[in-house]
Amino acid sequence: MTTELASTLNQKQRIASIDLVRGIVMIIMALDHTRDFFHVDANLFNPTDLTKTTTLLFFTRWITHFCAPTFVFLSGLSAGLSLQRKSKKELSWFLFTRGLWLIIIELTVMRFGFTFNFYFDITFFEVIYTIGASMMILSVLAFLPQQAALTIGLVLIFGHDALTAIRFAPEDAGYTLWTLAVQPGFIALDANHGIFVSYPVIPWLSIMLTGYGAARLYTHFTDTKRKRILRIVGLSAIGLFVVIRFTNILAPLDAWAVQENSWFTFLSFINCTKYPVTLLFTLMILGPILILLSFTEQARGWFVEKATVFGRVPLFYFIVHFYVLHIAALVTHLIVSGKSLSDIDFHVSAGLGGIGPGTGYPLIWTYIAWLTTVLVLYPLCSWYNRYKSTHSYKWLSYF
Secondary structure (H helix, E strand, O other), X not given: OOHHXXXXXXXXXXXXXXXXXXXXXXXXXXXXXXXXXXXXXXXOOOOOOOOOOOHHHHHHHHHHHHHHHHHHHHHXXXXXXXXXXXXXHHHHHHHHHHHHHHHHHHXXXXXXXXXXXOOXXXXXXXXXXXXXXXXXXXXXXXXXXXXXXXXXXXXXHHHHHHHHOOOOOOOOOOHXXXXXXXXXXXXXXXXXXXXXXXXXXXXXXXXXXXXXXXXXXXXXXOHHHHHHHHHHHHHHHXXXXXXXXXXXXXXXOOOOOOOOOHHHHHHHHHOOOOOOOOHXXXXXXXXXXXXXXXXXXXXXXXXXXXXXXXXXXXXXXXXXXXXXXXXXXXXXXXXXXXXXXXXXXXXXXXXXXXXXXXXXXXXXXXXXXXXXXXXXXXXXXXHHHHHHXXXXXXXXXXX
C-alpha cells in the first residue's frame, strides 16, 4: 500500500472534509428556514417567482437549494464509508433502524416544531422523512456491490424525469403510492386531515445511492486521483447542465424563458424545479458540491473549525434550530402585534405554526435573525459534539 493511499484511508481526515461540507450547507439551510418564519412575504409568494421577487430574495432561496441534495448525498457517502468498520449485515440493520427512527422523528418532533399543534390536521413529509425512507431502502440494496448501487442511482437520476412525467390525480388508483414515491402532492386522509408530500422518495433515493457508490473514491483511490475524479465529474455535471439547459427540450418542468432583462433571464436559466427534483436540478447542485468536496480535504482555519462542528451533529442541529427559530418568531410576533398566545390560530390553514401570511419583517431582519440563530446554536452544537466524542452510547449514533 502506498503512503498516499494510506493517507486516503485515514478516517479522521476523510470525515473532516465530509463534515465540513455538511456544516457549510447546514449554516446556509438555516437561512431558508429563518426566511420562512421571519420574512414578511414568506407565505405570500414563491421567492423564485421572477414576476414578484428581487435579486436578493431570489438568491436567499436559491442558495439553500444546495442543502437537501447535499445532506442526502453525504448520508449515502457516509453509509458507504461505514463499510470499513461494519459488515453489510450490520450496516443494513443500522440503516433500517435509523431510517425508521428518522421517519418517527419527522412525524412527531419535526411536525410539532413546524406547526406547534397536536391537531395533526396536516402532516408534512419533508427531508427527514425522505432520508429515513431512502435509508430503509438502502438497507436492502446495501447487500449489492457498491458499483451496482452507484449504477442504480445514476439510472434513477437520469431517468426520474420520465417518471415524474407520469401524473396521477387524487381520485386515481395508485395516487397515494405514486405521491409517496415520485410525485409531490397532497394525500387527503379525510375532510380534516391529510399528508403533504414535498419530498417523494425515488428522486432522493437516487442521490443517496449515488453517494453510497461514490464512497469507493475514498476507499479505493489515492488522494490525488480522488480529487481529480471529483473535479472532473463535478465539472462534467455542470457542463451537462448548461448544455441540456440551453436546449430547453428535455426539461418540461424546468423550461426557462427570456425575461425583461438579461439578468432576470439568467435567473430564469438557473431557476430549476425542486418539487419534484429534476435531472437539471440534480446536475446543477451536485456538480459544485463534488468540486467543493475535492477542495476541502486539506482545509484549515477558524471558519473550517466552526463549520465542521455543525456538520458533526447534523440531526441535533436540524431539530434545535427549527425550534429556536419558531419560538423566536412567535414571541416576536406576539410582542409586535400585542396579541396573546390565546389569540393565535395554530391550524396549518391559518399559516406557518401560528404565523399567518403577511406577518413578518423586511429581508434584512431575516439575515440578522439567521446569523443570530447560528451564533446561538454554536455553543450547543459544540457541547453536543464533545459529548458524542467522549461517550460511546449506542443511541448516539442515531442522533
